[in-house]
Amino acid sequence: MPKRTDYISWDEYFMGIALLSAKRSKDPTRQVGACIVNKNKKIVGIGYNWLPRGCDDDIFPREKHEQLEESKYAYVCHAELNAILNSPEDLSGCSMYVTLVPCNECTKALIQAWIEEVIYLSDTHKYRSWTIAAKRMMDHVGISYRKVQVANESITISFEETPPHEHENPEA
Helix, strand or coil, rough: CCCCCCCCCCCHHHHHHHHHHHHHCCCCCCCEEEECCCCCCCEEEEEECCCCCCCCCCCCCCCCCCCCEEEEEEEHHHHHHHHHHHHCCCCCEEEEEEEECHHHHHHHHHHHHHCCCEEEEECCCHHHHHHHHHHHHHHHHEEEEEEEECCCCCCCCCCCCCCCCCCCCCCC
């Protein structure tokens, strides 16, 4: 029997993990996910944007607001930072898959963690000052970054039980 030819690429796989992680975010306006991968293609960190551990999300703001202390921006941890903080490993030489280009604050954390590559899905804020600053820092320290290239526009994940393949023994 020939092998399947419609399997997903490593970039699609790891970006899929980042997208799935973003689904954990409770942010009502933007869900971002991140997945850190080492040179052996092993996932060593995952994160999404939301409040720090122990902060009650029924108490803290979930919206943008003029006053920082009344805005979600004062309290939410970005996906990239969460992925770094959630990793028990040394991240030197790792790649980060993230659904949105990192901001300047997250880029500082990427630099400090010795991340070598950033693969992103969206660059919707490319003209914003924080994205320009982030790319400037990555360029300066030699972190490569690129937009993910995918052959599949979407991948469906289902929680339905799948029937056994026709060559498998369903009794086994």
